[in-house]
Amino acid sequence: MSTPPATAISAPGKVFLAGGYLVLDRAYNALVFGLSARIHVLVEDIDTSSGVQLSEIVVQSPQFREATWNYGYRLADEQGGVEVTHLQGSPPATSSRNPFVETALAYALTYIASISEARISPAKVTILADDDYYSQPTQATLVTKDNFTDFNLRFADVHKTGLGSSAALVTAFTGAVLSHYLTPSQFSLTSAEGRTKLHNLAQAAHCAAQGKVGSGFDVAAAVYGSCVYRRFSPSILESTGEPGSAGFLTRLQQLVDSADKWDYEIDPDSATIPSGTALVMCDVDCGSQTVSMVKKVQVWQKADPVGSRALSDELHKRNRALATILESGDLSGVTEAFAAIREKIREMGQKSDVPIEPVEQTELLDTLTKNEGVFGGVVPGAGGYDAIVLLVKNDEATLAALKESLSKISASGTNVKLLKTKGEMEGARTEDGTKYGQWLTNQC
Numbered sequence: 337m338s339t340p341p342a343t344a345i346s347a348p349g350k351v352f353l354a355g356g357y358l359v360l361d362r363a364y365n366a367l368v369f370g371l372s373a374r375i376h377v378l379v380e381d382i383d384t385s386s387g388v389q390l391s392e393i394v395v396q397s398p399q400f401r402e403a404t405w406n407y408g409y410r411l412a413d414e415q416g417g418v419e420v421t422h423l424q425g426s427p428p429a430t431s432s433r434n435p436f437v438e439t440a441l442a443y444a445l446t447y448i449a450s451i452s453e454a455r456i457s458p459a460k461v462t463i464l465a466d467d468d469y470y471s472q473p474t475q476a477t478l479v480t481k482d483n484f485t486d487f488n489l490r491f492a493d494v495h496k497t498g499l500g501s502s503a504a505l506v507t508a509f510t511g512a513v514l515s516h517y518l519t520p521s522q523f524s525l526t527s528a529e530g531r532t533k534l535h536n537l538a539q540a541a542h543c544a545a546q547g548k549v550g551s552g553f554d555v556a557a558a559v560y561g562s563c564v565y566r567r568f569s570p571s572i573l574e575s576t577g578e579p580g581s582a583g584f585l586t587r588l589q590q591l592v593d594s595a596d597k598w599d600y601e602i603d604p605d606s607a608t609i610p611s612g613t614a615l616v617m618c619d620v621d622c623g624s625q626t627v628s629m630v631k632k633v634q635v636w637q638k639a640d641p642v643g644s645r646a647l648s649d650e651l652h653k654r655n656r657a658l659a660t661i662l663e664s665g666d667l668s669g670v671t672e673a674f675a676a677i678r679e680k681i682r683e684m685g686q687k688s689d690v691p692i693e694p695v696e697q698t699e700l701l702d703t704l705t706k707n708e709g710v711f712g713g714v715v716p717g718a719g720g721y722d723a724i725v726l727l728v729k730n731d732e733a734t735l736a737a738l739k740e741s742l743s744k745i746s747a748s749g750t751n752v753k754l755l756k757t758k759g760e761m762e763g764a765r766t767e768d769g770t771k772y773g774q775w776l777t778n779q780c
């Protein structure tokens with residue numbers, strides 16, 4: 337009997353162009369773009385024809401070493417939902433846990449159990465990520481097969497580029513598991529209702545795995561692609577509880593299915609990349625980012641509520657002006673719009689004593705914006721030293737000149753690299769499960 341193709345879903349990474357920090361407050365919205373860099377999640381049934389009835393799901397990330405996680409699952413008493421246990425199996429199963437995978441699995445299986453009587457059969461889940469999510473070791477010769485690179489590294493040794501791998505992973509994982517176990521009438525990624533459910537479930541799982549409630553812009557972009565985003569009130573997720581706790585199944589099902597519980601606003605039509613242009617990203621290898629940036633900005637906001645509100649209002653006005661220019665497609669004034677945003681971001685950084693646009697990044701952005709065909713750019717999201725994003729003319733000559741400028745800059749100190757990924761409009765989507773060739777174990 338031939339093996340059915342894997343259920344495959346992919347979700348994009350993100351670049352946060354305008355509205356970092358402000359978006360944590362529902363008074364402001366954010367301009368976020370999805371990226372062509374995607375994470376793909378494939379689900380295949382495990383053959384139990386030998387009569388063995390396992391309750392086991394194996395998750396593997398075969399581009400990395402020691403990246404196989406085995407999970408047992410069981411329906412907990414008192415409507416506690418599906419409890420997932422990380423099994424310490426023999427190698428290749430890894431002993432270190434992956435909170436994003438584990439939580440996404442428990443949340444997805446619990447939601448499935450809340451709306452379906454069907455048995456959850458054993459399965460193998462494969463995660464494949466675009467190269468751009470991780471900085472590649474400079475000396476190593478890496479093997480790429482069927483479009484994905486074997487990084488030959490353990491997760492602990494990987495440097496991420498900050499494209500939102502965890503949000504893309506949780507979204508694609510949740511979508512793939514729901515699509516695999518539910519019928520199209522119970523869940524379909526192509527319907528508006530299905531997307532809403534995927535968003536709500538992935539948002540809840542991602543916050544739980546992170547151990548904090550962020551604005552959720554990264555999950556919104558992973559589900560809907562480029563959009564103007566206003567966050568949900570954090571209180572919505574306060575009483576969901578833990579998988580296994582009494583009533584978790586009912587609470588999660590209501591959270592996912594009751595659209596009126598949520599107050600986020602997601603508008604994919606108002607985030608536009610003008611025709612003939614591209615949003616590109618440069619990975620900057622220049623020291624690490626301060627982890628407590630958000631906390632420090634909040635300390636400043638508390639200490640100076642009036643001043644910080646006035647600055648945020650002005651920055652928001654400038655963010656909206658950029659969004660309007662991009663939407664109009666008429667790029668006159670776009671360079672000034674980027675500069676105006678950066679001016680206020682630097683002021684916010686000085687006032688809060690946070691390197692949102694540190695001086696090294698100011699120099700880099702100023703230098704690159706002088707290039708023919710580069711309209712402007714910013715330090716995305718929370719800012720810091722890790723990356724910059726540029727709006728450029730989408731042609732070979734501009735990209736070649738940009739690469740040349742970056743290699744000159746790299747030769748004189750800071751290592752800066754143009755990533756292959758570009759801004760893209762589309763969110764999570766169903767993929768053809770037969771196109772992953774050698775990465776699928778059933779076909780090895």
Ligand SMILES: Nc1ncnc2c1ncn2[C@@H]1O[C@H](COP(=O)(O)OP(=O)(O)OP(=O)(O)O)[C@@H](O)[C@H]1O
Pocket residue numbers: 397434435436437463464465491496497498499500501502503505
């Ligand atoms: N290919 C993958 N396979 C399995 N787990 C992954 C994969 N990629 C990322 N993850 C999980 O996501 C974690 C990284 O998430 P984190 O939120 O720290 O980074 P990010 O989302 O890429 O970055 P940022 O939020 O700065 O944009 C990893 O430690 C791992 O648990």
Ligand SMILES: C[C@@](O)(CCOP(=O)(O)O)CC(=O)O
Pocket residue numbers: 352355356357358359360498550551552553630716717718719
């Ligand atoms: C600072 C913040 O507004 C954006 C962080 O963005 P990034 O992870 O740096 O892309 C935090 C958030 O929105 O959750």
